[in-house]
Amino acid sequence: MGSDVIIFVIYLLVLLCIGLYFSKKASKSPDSYLLGDRKVGPAVTALSMQSTSMSGFMFLGGPALAFQQGWYAIMYAIGDAGGGIINLSVLGKRMRRMSEILGALSPIEYLEKRYESAAVRVVGSIIATVFLFAYVFAQFLAAGKALESLTGWKYEWAVIIGVGIIIIYTVAGGYLAVVWTDFFQALVMLLGVLCLLIVGLVHVGGLSGLNQSLSEIDPSYLSIWGKDYVFYGQWGVILGSSLIYMIGYMGLPHVVVRHMSMKSTKTVKTATLWTAIYNQLFAYSPYLLGFIGIILLPNLSDPEMVIPTLAYTFFPGIFAALLLSAVMAAIMSTSDSILMQAGTILSRDVYQRFIDKKASHNKMILVSRLSVLLAGVIGIIVAIVQPPKVFDLVVFAFGTLGNSFMVPYIAAVYWKKANSVGVLCSMICGGVTNILWTSFDWQSVTGIHPFLAGLIISIIAMMIGNPFGTPPSEPIKKVFEEAKGPRPLPKNIDKHINRDISPEAKIISTFIQNNIPVKG
C-alpha cells in the first residue's frame, strides 16, 4: 500500500469519526437528524454549500471539458464562482425565515406548505427522488472510477468501500455529520487543487506560458467559442453554460436545504463573504489544470482522468496523496448531501406525510436512517451494474433538478400571488424541457443550452399556469410578508418623516404631559 493510499485511509477514518461524533446529537429529534436543529453557523453553511454544489464533476468532468474544448470550459467555472453568492443573496434570509415559520424540515415539504397543495409535494418528491438518485449514481460511479485508477482497487470494491463510508457516517450522524464532513472536505478540496495548480503552473511557465503553449498547439483553445470555434456566435450556449451553475444551484433541494438549517438570518451575510472568497480560489483551478493537461499530457486517452494523471505523473508523493483525498472529498461531499436529502424525502415527504402521519420522534429518526441506508444500497447496486459516463449523467440530472425547482423556490419568497397550479406547470414543463432538449440534442439545432431553454419554459409556464390557480390564503400571504423581513423606508418618506408627523407627535406629546385632549 502506497503512502497516498495510507493518507487516504486516514482521511476516511477522520470522516467516520466526525459522523459518529454527531450520532448522539442526531438522535435527539427529527429536527436534529434532518436539519441539525437549525443551528449551523456561517463558515460551515458556506463551505458545506460549496462542497455540496461542486461535485466529482469538478475533478473529472470539468477538467475533461477543459482538456477537450480549451478556455470555453471556463464559462462553467465563471458561473460556479458566483453561484453560491447569488444563491445566498437571493434565497438565504427569506427561505430561512419562511421555512421556520411554516415548520418545514425538508425543501419539498416547504414547497407543499408554501403553495398549500399536496400535489406539489407528490410531483416534487417524484422529480427530486428520480433525479437525485441519477445524480448520486453519477457520483458513485465517479467515486469508483477515481478510486480504481488511483489505488488499483477493483472497481466493485472501490465503490463498496468509498460509498460504504459515506453511508455509515450519514446514517449515524444525520445532517450535522453531513455538513461538518462537507466543511472539512471543502478545505481538503481547496488545499489539494491549489497545491496541484501552483506546481502545474510552474511546469508550464505560469499563465502566460500556458496560453503561449496552447496557442502553438491550436489557437482556438484560447477562444471562448470552443475548440475549432465549434460554438462560434452561439450566445445561447455560452450563456447557458454559465447560468447552469450561476443560478441552477437555487433549484437543487440538497443545496437549498442549507438556507433552512442556518443558525439565524444573520448567518447569511458572513456566509456570503466566505463563499465569495472560497469560490474565487477554488472554482477556476480544476479547469486550469485541464488546460495544463493539454500541454503536459497530449496523448491522454481518457480526458476525465486528466487531473489524476497529472498528479501521479508529474507531482508524485504528497501531492498525489492530497489529490486522491481531494477528488474523493468532492465526490463524497456531494454524495452524502444527496443521500441525506433522498432519505429526508423518503422519510418525511413520503412515509410521514402519506403512510404514518402520527409517527413518533424515535420512529421518524429510525425511518430516516433506514431511508438513507436504502438510498445508499440502491446507489451501490446501480453503480456496480450499469456504469455510464459521469459527465453526461451529472449535467442531465443537475439541469433537470435546476429547471424543475429553481422558479418555484424563487417565486415562493418573491411572488406573493404564486400558487400551486403555476408552480406545478413550472416544475413539470421546466424539467421535461431539459430532458427533451438534452435527449434529442436540440442544442445543436437551436444554439440554446438545455438549461437556458428549460429556464425560459419554466418561467413562461409559471406565468401561464398561475392565473388558473387559487390565490394563496391570507395566512400564507402573512407568512410571505413576514419572510420578507423589515424593509427600509423609501428615501423620500424617510427624509420627510419628521416634518410629516410632527403635528401629530406634538398633539400626542401634549396629551401625555397634560393628560388633556388638544383641540385643532
Add this chain to the structure above:
Amino acid sequence: MFNFPVDTFWYIVPWPFIWLALGIMMYFIKNRDDKLEENQEKGDE
C-alpha cells in the same frame, strides 16, 4: 496580458473581481438589513 486574445481576456479575467465585489457588497447590504431587524426587535420589546 497573459497572452490572451483581447476578447477572451475581457470575457474572462474581470469575473473573479466582479464576484468578489458582489460578495462584499452583499455583506454590507445584509448587514444593514440585520441592523434594521435588530432595531425593529428592540422597538417591539
